[in-house]
Amino acid sequence: MGNQRRWVLSFLFVFGIIALLPISESSPSHLNFFKKVKSVADAVGEAVAKAGAEALGASSFKVRGTNLGGWLLIEGWIKPELFNAVPNKEFLDGTTIQFKSVKTQKNLCANSGGGDFIVTSCDEACQFDHFRLWRITDNTFRFRVPKNQFVGLAETAVVAVVTNDTESAIFEIIRESKDSKLVRIKASNGYYLQARDDNSVTADVKTVSGWGSSDPTVFSITFVEVNMHVYIEGDFQLQNGLGSKAAQIMQEHYDTFIVEHDFELMSKYGINAVRIPLGWWTAYDPNPPFPFVSGTLKALDNAFIWAKRHGIKIILDLHAAPGSQNGVAHSATRDGSLEWGKTYDNIQQTLEVIEFFAKRYGQHESLYGIELLNEPLYPYVTLESIENYARAAHKIIRKYNPIVYMILSARLSFVDLDVPSPMELFPIANSLDHTVVDLHWYTLMPFPTSQENIDYIKTNRTHQMTQLLSDNGETLVYIGEWSCTWSAENPTTQDLKEFAKAQIEVYSRASFGWSFWTWKNALNDWSLKWLLENDIIDVNQIKY
Incomplete structure (x- = not known):
């Protein structure tokens, strides 16, 4: 499959059969981040809070969303032709x-x-x-x-x-x-x-x-194939590999991959929210550090303009944190290393990135949530580190918006039998207002028939969802990533429709909602735009 996200699916127990194992023990953290959280800025009044609550749609709104993967954060498998302009492209960073x-x-x-x-x-x-x-x-x-x-x-x-x-x-x-x-x-x-x-x-x-x-x-x-892939194909590899051509090629990509017409189509098809994966360097635009080029911040500003025009909410997702939180391409690692959380300065820099986004967009009516960290890798990113970071980030976000949702991502693991339950985040989330736990449910089971895959969704995923919703307390549950890729042999179009429908019906029970991965993709089963335009998915016909 040639990419980290599809590679992770081969370890499908991570978010599949044993996604609800008991909480794992985590090692002690060496950091405490509270003392550096900046002093409170101008207080947000009650009238603003009330208006913000109305803008969020109170409790009646539920996300029926899509990810804008491959746009402001690169994953080579989503748009492979981007790497065609890299000279000597077998020798990328991290190979x-x-x-x-x-x-x-x-x-x-x-x-x-x-x-x-x-x-x-x-x-x-x-x-x-x-x-x-x-x-x-x-x-x-x-x-x-x-x-x-x-x-x-x-x-x-x-x-x-x-x-x-x-x-x-x-x-x-x-x-x-x-x-x-x-x-x-x-x-x-x-x-x-x-x-x-x-x-x-x-x-x-x-x-x-x-x-x-x-x-x-x-x-x-x-x-050498490392963790089932040979090349790391993320932003670092692409932009460093392009060299002097990076600014022009990346700007053209930012300007054309997602445009306002996409937001118009989403609204037409019943999509009400977008989760936008971002790299930490966007906070430094127009002068991001090596090897990154400018352009992502202007594109993100455009997304907020388009979202407002077409009635779509935005979830900002810090997909790539400073130093990389999981060592895979979509965290912008240079060579597969994971450095996030190893120093106080690293966490402080991440908090400053969160503050940049909260300050810039905190009062925008389309902002619906801020996700602090996508798929931190277990056991290298400890639960205590996540908790300390989340509490500090929560204080920062609340300086600029009293009720926008803060989202915690379940930890990723590449070891089938050593997977922490996403429910380990519930105690943290329940202690912080307006907090969501994000799970990524991909389904690549070793079932040869379409019906077996569909039955797995209707039975296993339904059971998992029921358990999550019975133990979550005040925490909202979000299926932040899922797709229609599967292992069924020779499925018909009708089979694919039933598979998609079964997932939507189950994931729509999630109290916060769901977001498909992703809007546009070279692979049709991963492209919500293609699935909608070809009548595989009809969001408006699903009963919620």
């Missing part, structure tokens, strides 16, 4: 590569995983022979090893001892030909790397010729 010496038939590896020399002693079972790329230009890179050190030089010896990327060396990968697996690696000292007979690796060969099998400077490369 993991193995280098095998054609002479010794051993892989380059970081001794002990990092903090030592680079050697050629790994066979195919070695765990330390994965090098993650940090792209500098089309053909030059920094290499990051499994324990997160960067590769550098100690005179002519090749080592992996520094953790600061700017102190590491830059290497050029020179390919024999466009499709060849044979490469040479040229170090920043101007010399080529060679694999020696004693397993050491040095950068000390000045002149090379040919690509013979006994040449110690020639390596065979393998692109």
Whole structure:
């Protein structure tokens, strides 16, 4: 399937069969964020609060929404052609590569995983022979090893001892030909790397010729599949890969992928809300940090204008937090690393992003909710970290709007049998007013027939929904992502209609509502626009 979101579906227990397991124990947090929450600004009066409540539609309004995925936050599988303009696009940031010496038939590896020399002693079972790329230009890179050190030089010896990327060396990968697996690696000292007979690796060969099998400077490369995908295709990879072309290409995308006519169509088809995935750098527009370009903030402003004209509510979704909260493409990770929550400054920066959005849009009549963090990864993002962050963010949001909804996303897990229940968030949410818990229910069960998949929705999902609604207290439940992708073999159009209808009927029981992933997509089963235009889904005919 070639993308992280579809890859996650193969771990469908995360939000599927065992989505309602008992709450997991979480490790203690090392942070407390309250002391840095800024002092209260101008108070919002009771009259504003009352008007805001009326604008939100009080308790009668329920979200029948769509996500605007792939617009202001990139996921390559949604619009694959965006990556066509990236030169040398096999070598994106975060791509993991193995280098095998054609002479010794051993892989380059970081001794002990990092903090030592680079050697050629790994066979195919070695765990330390994965090098993650940090792209500098089309053909030059920094290499990051499994324990997160960067590769550098100690005179002519090749080592992996520094953790600061700017102190590491830059290497050029020179390919024999466009499709060849044979490469040479040229170090920043101007010399080529060679694999020696004693397993050491040095950068000390000045002149090379040919690509013979006994040449110690020639390596065979393998692109490694990590967590069922080879390439990370998010904003960092795209914008850094485009280089000087990024500003023009991204602006054209922002201007054309979602336009006002889309909001007009949504309203026509009965869609009343959009969840807009955002990256943290939007808060710094028009001068976002490297490698991001400007344009997302103006597009977001347009979305609020269009939403007001067409009677659509907006949920702002911080899909990519500073440092990445889950290490996958749609969190804008550079190389699969997860850094969110590891430092106080990181959390403070995230709170400042939330404040930027709350201040800019807090009094706009179309704002319906702010989602603090999409799919934080368990167990690396702890429950206590989420709680402290949520309480601090709640205070910030309430400075600008007394009743707009604050949304907490259930934690993501890539391990089938170690999944926290989304109900772990209910105690936090119940202690904060106007708070919602967001679950993502994708259904890719190993059922070959359409009816089995439909029955799973009607039986299993119905049971899960009943349990959620019986234990949620004052917390509202939101199915923030779902789709019509499934494993049924040779389904008919009518089968797909029944599958979609069954999901909508169950998810419409959620007290906050639902949002389909996503509005536009290269894959039809993931495109609500396509499903509506082809009469697969008719939102207005569903009984709520």
